[in-house]
Amino acid sequence: MTESGGIINTGLRGVPVASTRICLVDGKNAKLIYRGYNITDLAENATFEEVVHLLLFEHLPAAGELDYLKQRLAEEQSVSDGIISALKTRPVDSAPMDILQACVAMLANHDPEAGVLSREKATETAIRLIAKLPVVAAAWNRIRNGMDPLPPDPDLGHAGNFLYMLTGTKPDEELARFMDLCLVLHAEHSFNASTFSARQVASTRAHMYAAIAAAVGSLSGELHGGANARVMQMLLEIGTQDAVDDYVESRIRAGEKIMGMGHPVYKTGDPRAGILGPMSKRMGEKTGNTGWYELSEAVRRKTQEVFKKLKGTGIYPNVDFYSATVYYAMGIPVDMFTPIFAVSRISGWCAHVIEEQFAGAAPKPALYRPSSQYVGEYCGPAECSFVPMEKRG
Numbered sequence: 001m002t003e004s005g006g007i008i009n010t011g012l013r014g015v016p017v018a019s020t021r022i023c024l025v026d027g028k029n030a031k032l033i034y035r036g037y038n039i040t041d042l043a044e045n046a047t048f049e050e051v052v053h054l055l056l057f058e059h060l061p062a063a064g065e066l067d068y069l070k071q072r073l074a075e076e077q078s079v080s081d082g083i084i085s086a087l088k089t090r091p092v093d094s095a096p097m098d099i100l101q102a103c104v105a106m107l108a109n110h111d112p113e114a115g116v117l118s119r120e121k122a123t124e125t126a127i128r129l130i131a132k133l134p135v136v137a138a139a140w141n142r143i144r145n146g147m148d149p150l151p152p153d154p155d156l157g158h159a160g161n162f163l164y165m166l167t168g169t170k171p172d173e174e175l176a177r178f179m180d181l182c183l184v185l186h187a188e189h190s191f192n193a194s195t196f197s198a199r200q201v202a203s204t205r206a207h208m209y210a211a212i213a214a215a216v217g218s219l220s221g222e223l224h225g226g227a228n229a230r231v232m233q234m235l236l237e238i239g240t241q242d243a244v245d246d247y248v249e250s251r252i253r254a255g256e257k258i259m260g261m262g263h264p265v266y267k268t269g270d271p272r273a274g275i276l277g278p279m280s281k282r283m284g285e286k287t288g289n290t291g292w293y294e295l296s297e298a299v300r301r302k303t304q305e306v307f308k309k310l311k312g313t314g315i316y317p318n319v320d321f322y323s324a325t326v327y328y329a330m331g332i333p334v335d336m337f338t339p340i341f342a343v344s345r346i347s348g349w350c351a352h353v354i355e356e357q358f359a360g361a362a363p364k365p366a367l368y369r370p371s372s373q374y375v376g377e378y379c380g381p382a383e384c385s386f387v388p389m390e391k392r393g
């Protein structure tokens, strides 16, 4: 809790609000665990579809279960003409995250059973949303550029299809696996801001669509999912290696943030950045331009040096730091970086909504209702007397 002048602003840091079986973020030991499995193990061995199964159904799928999930995702990989028509009416400069948030709410309009509250229905809606969000994101990128959305290719997996529908180019195996890996790494992260938003809405017994729409809005902020786009904007602004030192030092001295650096929980390093760093380097080699990776490394080194000098502490790159240059090398527009985060994290959000409503460790879902400290102008024992309009000031 931080207090200054009697004003409380906890940001809920370190305050446990619920028990969960989904994810452990071990900030001290730089570990991330999805339902008992270490992220480094999953990154090496699992596909995004396997992770979706793990998160929603609480175990890694057997072969038949995985086939069934893939089939269901493929069946749901389309959006109705109504939604495509609605997208075509949006101003072309609409923020993609705003489009996603609106589309999640619109998808509820196209589901006559949206309001049915059962675990089976929530799981079906989860699969529906996990399948459709990448389709909507990719469709918006095409529509705003005056093109028709591309239909999915049944020969490509979830990640490969997303990349194909987004960029218009069929990815090779390595590229599709890199996108798959990005989705695995971003899928879940315990009670982060957007997941907490989803759970908070779910605790009111609102439906899955309402909870996920809230989470998309929360993810859009630059201190959360929006950071990956801001990292790339920062690198583009810095431009060259010789501008790094001045940029980093002056920003930190001015109390401004170096995007992609630091984390509210990981204080000794973010394990996902350890996987994405080498991927960023490899993407640079693959596309014949390692410049952005090298520039980001210079920013990391300088930030760490200045932090040590000014604050006497360490600071480490987070998941957004290297994912920015990975996506950029994949030819993805910068404002689509955060939607990629959403396309992955929706799996974690859905698992949390299901846990909140149907499988919580607590006996029944609790409506979140924190308290606050009133410090308004008229605080104190006395209440104000109502002032008639003619006597107001």
Ligand SMILES: CC(C)(COP(=O)(O)OP(=O)(O)OC[C@H]1O[C@@H](n2cnc3c(N)ncnc32)[C@H](O)[C@@H]1OP(=O)(O)O)[C@@H](O)C(=O)NCCC(=O)NCCS
Binding pocket: 222, 223, 224, 225, 227, 252, 255, 256, 257, 258, 259, 260, 261, 262, 263, 264, 265, 318, 319, 320
């Ligand atoms: C993520 C973030 C909000 C965590 O903030 P936090 O929990 O307040 O971090 P800390 O408590 O470790 O901050 C300690 C100090 O370092 C500063 N700091 C933290 N991250 C910083 C950054 N990226 N650049 C510059 N200064 C930073 C804080 O302002 C604070 O300064 P102070 O002691 O003068 O008040 C913060 O690191 C940040 O804004 N990073 C950039 C945005 C980003 O990448 N977000 C994605 C997160 S996954």
